[in-house]
Amino acid sequence: xxxxxxxxxxxxxxxxxxxxxxxxxxxxxxxxxxxxxxxxxxxxxxxxxxxxxxxxxxxxxxxxxxxxxxxxxxxxxxxxxxxxxxxxxxxxxxxxxxxxxxxxxxxxxxxxxxxxxxxxxxxxxxxxxxxxxxxxxxxxxxxxxxxxxxxxxxxxxxxxxxxxxxxxxxxxxxxxxxxxxxxxxxxxxxxxxxxxxxxxxxxxxxxxxxxxxxxxxxxxxxxxxxxxxxxxxxxxxxxxxxxxxxxxxxxxxxxxxxxxxxxxxxxxxxxxxxxxxxxxxxxxxxxxxxxxxxxxxxxxxxxxxxxxxxxxxxxxxxxxxxxxxxxxxxxxxxxxxxxxxxxxxxxxxxxxxxxxxxxxxxxxxxxxxxxxxxxxxxxxxxxxxxxxxxxxxxxxxxxxxxxxxxxxxxxxxxxxxxxxxxxxxxxxxxxxxxxxxxxxxxxxxxxxxxxxxxxxxxxxxxxxxxxxxxxxxxxxxxxxxxxxxxxxxxxxxxxxxxxxxxxxxxxxxxxxxxxxxxxxxxxxxxxxxxxxxxxxxxxxxxxxxxxxxxxxxxxxxxxxxxxxxxxxxxxxxxxxxxxxxxxxxxxxxxxxxxxxxxxxxxxxxxxxxxxxxxxxxxxxxxxxxxxxxxxxxxxxxxxxxxxxxxxxxxxxxxxxxxxxxxxxxxxxxx
Amino acid sequence: xxxxxxxxxxxxxxxxxxxxxxxxxxxxxxxxxxxxxxxxxxxxxxxxxxxxxxxxxxxxxxxxxxxxxxxxxxxxxxxxxxxxxxxxxxxxxxxxxxxxxxxxxxxxxxxxxxxxxxxxxxxxxxxxxxxxxxxxxxxxxxxxxxxxxxxxxxxxxxxxxxxxxxxxxxxxxxxxxxxxxxxxxxxxxxxxxxxxxxxxxxxxxxxxxxxxxxxxxxxxxxxxxxxxxxxxxxxxxxxxxxxxxxxxxxxxxxxxxxxxxxxxxxxxxxxxxxxxxxxxxxxxxxxxxxxxxxxxxxxxxxxxx
Numbered sequence: 001x002x003x004x005x006x007x008x009x010x011x012x013x014x015x016x017x018x019x020x021x022x023x024x025x026x027x028x029x030x031x032x033x034x035x036x037x038x039x040x041x042x043x044x045x046x047x048x049x050x051x052x053x054x055x056x057x058x059x060x061x062x063x064x065x066x067x068x069x070x071x072x073x074x075x076x077x078x079x080x081x082x083x084x085x086x087x088x089x090x091x092x093x094x095x096x097x098x099x100x101x102x103x104x105x106x107x108x109x110x111x112x113x114x115x116x117x118x119x120x121x122x123x124x125x126x127x128x129x130x131x132x133x134x135x136x137x138x139x140x141x142x143x144x145x146x147x148x149x150x151x152x153x154x155x156x157x158x159x160x161x162x163x164x165x166x167x168x169x170x171x172x173x174x175x176x177x178x179x180x181x182x183x184x185x186x187x188x189x190x191x192x193x194x195x196x197x198x199x200x201x202x203x204x205x206x207x208x209x210x211x212x213x214x215x216x217x218x219x220x221x222x223x224x225x226x227x228x229x230x231x232x233x234x235x236x237x238x239x240x241x242x243x244x245x246x247x248x249x250x251x252x253x254x255x256x257x258x259x260x261x262x263x264x265x266x267x268x269x270x271x272x273x274x275x276x277x278x279x280x281x282x283x284x285x286x287x288x289x290x291x292x293x294x295x296x297x298x299x300x301x302x303x304x305x306x307x308x309x310x311x312x313x314x315x316x317x318x319x320x321x322x323x324x325x326x327x328x329x330x331x332x333x334x335x336x337x338x339x340x341x342x343x344x345x346x347x348x349x350x351x352x353x354x355x356x357x358x359x360x361x362x363x364x365x366x367x368x369x370x371x372x373x374x375x376x377x378x379x380x381x382x383x384x385x386x387x388x389x390x391x392x393x394x395x396x397x398x399x400x401x402x403x404x405x406x407x408x409x410x411x412x413x414x415x416x417x418x419x420x421x422x423x424x425x426x427x428x429x430x431x432x433x434x435x436x437x438x439x440x441x442x443x444x445x446x447x448x449x450x451x452x453x454x455x456x457x458x459x460x461x462x463x464x465x466x467x468x469x470x471x472x473x474x475x476x477x478x479x480x481x482x483x484x485x486x487x488x489x490x491x492x493x494x495x496x497x498x499x500x501x502x503x504x505x506x507x508x509x510x511x512x513x514x515x516x517x518x519x520x521x522x523x524x525x526x527x528x529x530x531x532x533x534x535x536x537x538x539x540x541x542x543x544x545x546x547x548x549x550x551x552x553x554x555x556x557x558x559x560x561x562x563x564x565x566x567x568x569x570x571x572x573x574x575x576x577x578x579x580x581x582x583x584x585x586x587x588x589x590x591x592x593x594x595x596x597x598x599x600x601x602x603x604x605x606x607x608x609x610x611x612x613x614x615x616x617x618x619x620x621x622x623x624x625x626x627x628x629x630x631x632x633x634x635x636x637x638x639x640x641x642x643x644x645x646x647x648x649x650x651x652x653x654x655x656x657x658x659x660x661x662x663x664x665x666x667x668x669x670x
Numbered sequence: 671x672x673x674x675x676x677x678x679x680x681x682x683x684x685x686x687x688x689x690x691x692x693x694x695x696x697x698x699x700x701x702x703x704x705x706x707x708x709x710x711x712x713x714x715x716x717x718x719x720x721x722x723x724x725x726x727x728x729x730x731x732x733x734x735x736x737x738x739x740x741x742x743x744x745x746x747x748x749x750x751x752x753x754x755x756x757x758x759x760x761x762x763x764x765x766x767x768x769x770x771x772x773x774x775x776x777x778x779x780x781x782x783x784x785x786x787x788x789x790x791x792x793x794x795x796x797x798x799x800x801x802x803x804x805x806x807x808x809x810x811x812x813x814x815x816x817x818x819x820x821x822x823x824x825x826x827x828x829x830x831x832x833x834x835x836x837x838x839x840x841x842x843x844x845x846x847x848x849x850x851x852x853x854x855x856x857x858x859x860x861x862x863x864x865x866x867x868x869x870x871x872x873x874x875x876x877x878x879x880x881x882x883x884x885x886x887x888x889x890x891x892x893x894x895x896x897x898x899x900x901x902x903x904x905x906x907x908x909x910x911x912x913x914x915x916x917x918x919x920x921x922x923x924x925x926x927x928x929x930x931x932x933x934x935x936x937x938x939x940x941x942x943x944x945x946x947x948x949x950x951x952x953x954x955x956x957x958x959x960x961x962x963x964x965x966x967x968x969x970x971x972x973x974x975x
Contacts, residue, residue, distance in 0.1 A: 092968040372780065375722040388725070396760055405759055408803075412810050415970050417813055427966045431959075434800035441766060441799075442792040445773045449788065454780030455720050518754065527816040532763070532860060533755035534738065541736035545883065549711065555881040556714030563718070564781040576777065576785025584793035588952045 001061040002047035003077040006085060006128060009044035013037065013121035015116050024113035027245040028369040030103050033113050037120060038096035042123065045089030051082040052438055052495050061130065068133055071087045071191050076130035079498035080263070083339060084127045090347050090481075091248035092120045093225045094474050098354050099240040101470030105361045111152040112238055119145035119244065123252050131192045132181035135468065139177065139256070143170040143220075146249060148243045150233045162232035169219050169229040170562060176216030177256065184264055196264045206265045210272050213260045214279065220253035223313065224283040225621045228241060232292070235298035235366070239357025242298060246305040247350040251342050254312055261320065262335075262503045270324040270417070274425045277317025282430035284310030286621075288439040289593050292446070292585060293617055295578045296366050297356045304392065307436055308345040312338045314429055315407045318414065319504060321422055328506030330413045333521050335500050336493055336508050338405035343492065344399040349393040351478035355385035358467040358475070359451065363460040368578040370458040371451045377464040386474035389444035394437045398534040399485035402519070404437060405529055409521040446581050455572045487531040490519050565604050579615060586615070592619055674740045674897075678889035679703035681896070681933055688937035703889065707882050715878035718779040727773035729883035735768040738888040740894040744822050744901045746925035747909040747918065757816040758806045762799065765850070765894075768887065769795055776872030789870030790948060794856065794868065797955035798849050801842055804962025808839040809902065810970040818901070825905045832930065838965040840903050845958035847895035851888070853936065855946040859888075864966070868948075896932035897925075904928060 016033055023029030051389070067073040072292050077085075099116070106112055117566065122142030129135040147170065151163040184196045185207050201209075218227035230250075234242050284391075287306030294300040315338025322330035324579040356366070358381045365371055375382040391398035411430045414422065418637050458463040466472075486491060490511030497507035518530040562568045590596030595618040683700045690697025717726070728969050739761045742752070754765070776788035810816040812826065812833065813824035849856045852869040858871065889966065901908060907924030909917045946954060 045803045152688075162936045263898070358849040375724060375778075376832065390767070390770065393766075393770060394763065395770055396756070396763050401760075401763055405763075408759055409816070410809065412816065415811060415973075423970045424967070427807070427963065427970050430966065431800060431804060431963050434803040435796070437803075438766075438796045438799040441770055442796055445770060445788065445792055449774050449777035453722065453724065453778045454785075455772060518715070527757045527810075527820070529757060531758055533752060534760065537738045537741075537752075537755070538731075542730045545733050545737075546730050549879050549883070553711035553882070554714055556878075558714055558716050559719055560716045561719055562779045562781050563716075564779075564783055565874060568781065574782050575780045576782065576789060581785065581789045584789060584948070585796060587949065589792070589796075635782045 001060065002082070003075060003128070005045050005047040005076070006044045006124060007064075008061065009040045009047075009074060009089075010124050010128075010544050012040050012122045013117040013124070016040075017116075017118040017121070019108070020113040020117065024110050027104070030106075030109055030113060030653070031100060033117065034099045034103055034230060037117050038093055038100070041089040041092035041096060041120065045086055045093055048077075048085035048089060050087060051077055052079060052498060053500065067137070068191075071131060071133060071136045074130035074192055075128045075134070076193070077128060079502050080255070080258060083128050083496065083499050084251060084309070084341075085124065087251050087346050088120070088123050088127060088248050089332045091244060091251075091350055092123075094347075094350055094354075094478055095240045095244050095248075097477070098243070098471050098474035101468035101472075101474075102238070102240050102354075102357050102361065104468070106238060106422055108152070111154075112149060112241070115145050115148040115152075115642045116241065119149060119241070123249060126252050127255055130186060130194070132196070133191050135256075136174065136178055136181065137411075142249065142252065143174065146233075146237075146241070146245055150237045152238055152241070153236065156236075157534070159236040162229070162236040166229045166233040166376035169226065173216045173219035173226075176212045176219070177260075179211035180216060180260060183209050183244075184260070186482075191253050193259075193264060201266060206268065207263045207272070210261060210275070213257055213265075214276070217253045217257035217260070218279075221257070221288075221309045221313075222283075223279055224254075224306065225625055227283070227287065227306045228622055228626060231294075231299050231302040234302040234305065235296065239298070239353055239360060241352040242302070242357070243353035246302060246353060247346040250305060250309055251346055254309070254316075254338075255340055258316065258503070261316075262323075267358065268324050270321055270322045270419050271421060273319075273321030273324055274419075274421050275317070276320055277314055277429050278425055280300070280310045280313030280315075280317050280429075281311070281429035281436075283307070283313060284436035284621045285432050285439070285465075286310075286396070286593070288436050288443060289589060291443050291620075292439060292582050293590065293594065293596075295368050297359065297368055297371075297447060298353070298366050300443065301352050301356060302353075304440065304443060305345075305349060307440060308341065308349070308392075311385055311404065311407065311436065312337075312341050312432065314346070314433055315341060315410065318407070318410045318426070321414070321417060321426075322410075323504050325417055325419075327416060328504055329508075330410060330416065330506075330523055331504035332497075332500040332506035332508055333406060333413065333503055334410035336465055336496050337403055337410055337589075339494060339496055339499060340398075340406060340489070341403035344391070344482075347478055347481045347485070348388045348400065351384060351388040351475055351482065352392065354471060354475045354478065355388060358471055359464075362464040362467060363458075365458065365460055368447070368450045371459075371461050371576065372454045372572065373456040373461060374377070374452045374464055375462075378466045380472050381467055381475065384450055384472075384479045385452065387479040387482055389448045391486070393441040393444050395441070397483075397486050397531040397538070399482050399489070402486055402489040402529070402531060404433070406519075406521060407433065409527065413522070424425075442585065446578060450576070450578045450581060454575045457572045476493045487535050488517060489531060490514065490517055493519060516640075586617075590617065593620070596618065672895055673745060674890060675737065675886075677808075677929070678740075678886065678893040679707060681893050681929055682889045684930065685892075685933045685937050688934050689941055692937060692941045703885075707886060710877075710882035711879050713878045715880055717839050717877075718873070718875050721875070722778055725775055725778040725875075726880065728771045728778075729887075731771050732768045732775075733883045733887045735764045736894070738830050739764040739768075740890045740897075742818065743894055743897045744819055744908060745850040745897050746907075746921040758810070758818050758821065759803070759816055761818065762806060765891070766795070766799060768891075771957055772872055772884075775876075778877045782873065783871045783874050787868055787874070790868045791872060794849055794951060794955065797952060797959055798846050801846050801959040801962045802850075803953060804959065804966050805839045805843050805846065808835050808962065808965040808969055809967060811966065812836065822901045823904050823910075824906060826908065834970040835965040836903075838961045838968070840899075842965070843899060843902075843956040844959040845961075846953065847938075848897065849951070849958075851892050851895060853947060854940040855943050855953050858945055865958075866938075885898045893929070896929055896936075898923070900928040900932060918924075922923075 020164035125138035
């Protein structure tokens with residue numbers, strides 16, 4: 001009975017949200033709220049895991065008499081929902097654990113505490129909903145709760161701007177989803193998912209639904225060019241909420257997309273896969289390039305979320321292309337890669353945001369240019385953050401590599417597809433994916449190298465202290481999951497077989513049957529990867545080397561000032577800065593991607609003014625897409641303003657004309 | 671595994687010797703790299719005051735990742751015992767891990783030289799890694815497997831023939847190998863005080879046994895790339911998995927011959943070309959990336975190419 005557990009978890013979370021208003025002001029109240037959120041998420045997550053593993057009566061369905069009177073609210077738990085509920089509640093449990101420590105530093109707890117459980121409840125409801133009405137209401141509830149959390153620190157001007165942009169983009173996304181469901185419901189008004197699934201659409205409806213789902217779910221997930229709100233809103237929220245938004249809410253958006261496209265809209269055309277794939281590739285590269293240019297640690301992480309969502313959509317697009325051609329095993333492989341990457345990303349992105357939050361409380365800084373040397377003052381945080389960086393850079397033997405490896409294997413299967421458009425698009429997307437992976441490694445060398453290594457660049461960084469035990473526990477658990485999912489991916493892949501079986505009618509080979517815990521994409525002859533053995537090999541050779549060296553070599557060690565080619569300078573500003581580190585990359589890629597320009601003003605010899613290097617970076621998407629739209633809206637609003645100052649006769653005329661126009665439309669329609 | 675470890679310094683010594691002979695110098699003896707390593711091991715470590723634990727752990731991690739990657743490449747026999755545990759993509763990624771930690775180690779002490787090295791290394795990596803993956807794609811699409819021993823076995827079979835995409839992949843792989851090993855024209859392994867250096871700038875603060883580990887992993891990497899090129903594009907003389915024991919010495923000799931030829935060609939190439947400016951490197955590696963992409967596209971478009 002996993003579904004009742006999950007629904008009662010939702011009820012309890014909503015109750016917590018209500019009681020937070022009463023008790024949230026005190027320290028104990030905060031501990032109660034986060035503590036119970038942790039327990040609830042743990043219970044609901046276990047229920048989802050059991051449902052996914054096929055224990056308990058999995059495919060339960062419940063109709064509650066709330067919502068629209070003649071429909072009610074339908075909830076259903078199938079493999080897909082169960083998987084995403086697992087992601088949501090794993091993220092929720094870890095975040096609540098982290099917040100037990102982090103929440104103490106919150107200045108105005110009443111602006112966070114009531115909305116936090118409500119946000120979790122909203123996401124759970126989206127994943128469990130089984131009719132369009134419940135889905136949309138929960139979706140909007142989730143958006144509004146997260147908006148309130150983004151506005152928690154509303155006194156900062158930039159946070160208010162982030163909140164406004166987020167609100168507009170969220171309403172736009174919900175509008176698109178509303179229209180998509182309207183199209184799927186057809187003229188008969190089928191609200192329930194089961195009825196939608198059974199209905200047969202023509203040619204145009206699935207294409208329109210795809211476009212609307214890309215706009216609606218894509219704007220929530222952060223697909224380029226709809227990502228503009230994401231790097232503003234995610235960093236604006238308190239760090240544990242940032243982790244939840246980046247790690248979990250984007251996955252709910254991915255869930256919405258999969259539910260609509262793979263489940264409800266019927267068999268896709270081959271070109272729809274190509275479109276999703278291409279958008280995913282563009283999102284991945286653009287996201288990570290933007291992340292590289294950032295100096296603000298949390299904004300860097302938010303842009304990296306955009307990249308990872310791009311990778312997930314590459315996998316989804318491949319799965320659609322395979323499915324359209326009836327290659328079930330290929331579709332299963334690509335879909336497994338995408339879902340696994342969604343899971344992995346939720347874990348390591350939460351970890352990285354937790355680390356950023358720990359740094360923020362320890363130093364009060366998010367600017368990489370003012371950090372440095374934290375590995376000595378916060379060793380455990382630094383270690384966990386390093387694991388997260390390694391995982392997100394897709395380096396073996398951690399989990400990020402596994403999911404990208406599976407997606408790459410799916411790309412290698414694609415010459416089987418007959419269409420020429422795909423034959424040209426897929427290799428290009430493969431190159432984009434490879435580029436994105438390389439950039440991600442650079443990005444996180446920068447984040448860790450500048451933030452945690454070197455010498456402190458400010459007084460605040462020098463005073464940093466290790467963070468509290470709850471936060472450390474949450475980070476270390478995340479790091480452990482990253483390692484485990486990297487060395488034992490077979491378990492997760494086998495769990496996902498129920499999802500791929502239901503959605504694309506195929507599955508990857510049973511990984512548990514393969515000796516030595518390897519994973520294989522389609523058949524043992526083709527290729528395989530064994531994270532466990534790679535880890536064991538690395539451990540053995542590293543310890544062999546260390547052992548041999550400590551036996552044979554001299555053990556002498558002397559501390560001395562750095563050598564630095566004979567000219568060491570003790571001033572920390574002589575270190576490489578965050579901007580300086582990526583200067584070569586900015587010069588090579590940034591000129592076309594961001595119209596980056598560098599200007600050096602060098603005073604003549606004898607002049608004591610400092611030389612100044614000014615770097616200019618433009619957000620081309622914002623400037624070319626959004627600014628014209630904003631200008632058009634303000635222009636129209638200006639014009640329409642006059643309507644507020646008419647005489648009563650003119651208002652009556654307007655009403656009359658509107659009535660006539662509507663009647664005309666009605667007459668023409670019939 | 672031990673074989674690559676023992677051979678790697680010899681190969682580096684050989685390349686140095688050939689380079690010296692080509693410029694009419696006598697050059698150091700062939701065994702000089704072994705002596706250098708032994709000397710480094712005997713010396714004390716001078717650790718910078720600001721160095722953290724990462725700085726001390728990184729040499730071992732870098733060495734282990736490179737060694738595992740090198741051990742997964744077939745040298746003289748194709749049937750490696752654990753070749754299924756990691757395919758070509760994983761080998762590329764293992765080298766990526768080594769680079770990740772090397773770049774971090776370069777930034778750890780907080781000196782300008784370490785930063786410049788790391789910054790340039792990662793810039794080069796943004797071209798070299800995708801190019802390498804494109805080459806892997808080409809080979810995998812031809813051989814139907816990303817597993818290295820599978821690819822090597824396929825390359826030995828008569829059905830390979832001459833293919834345009836293979837030629838493109840070979841050129842791209844050579845370019846990537848030059849960049850990855852920090853050879854001229856991308857980087858100069860012999861320099862120590864030059865503003866254009868990359869690898870040497872990152873490891874500037876290392877000394878003693880730590881430096882020995884890093885030097886040894888650089889040598890391993892060179893051996894790895896030459897073996898990789900040899901086993902993919904000149905797979906003759908690889909002993910098959912079930913071959914009788916008598917074949918192994920012959921295969922070993924052939925392998926030594928291939929390494930010698932590869933090293934000599936590298937030395938010849940290095941003496942005949944000047945080093946590039948750093949911002950010319952993207953053009954060089956961009957060409958490798960484009961060649962790789964072109965090879966993959968050809969494979970997608972036509973089965974015969």
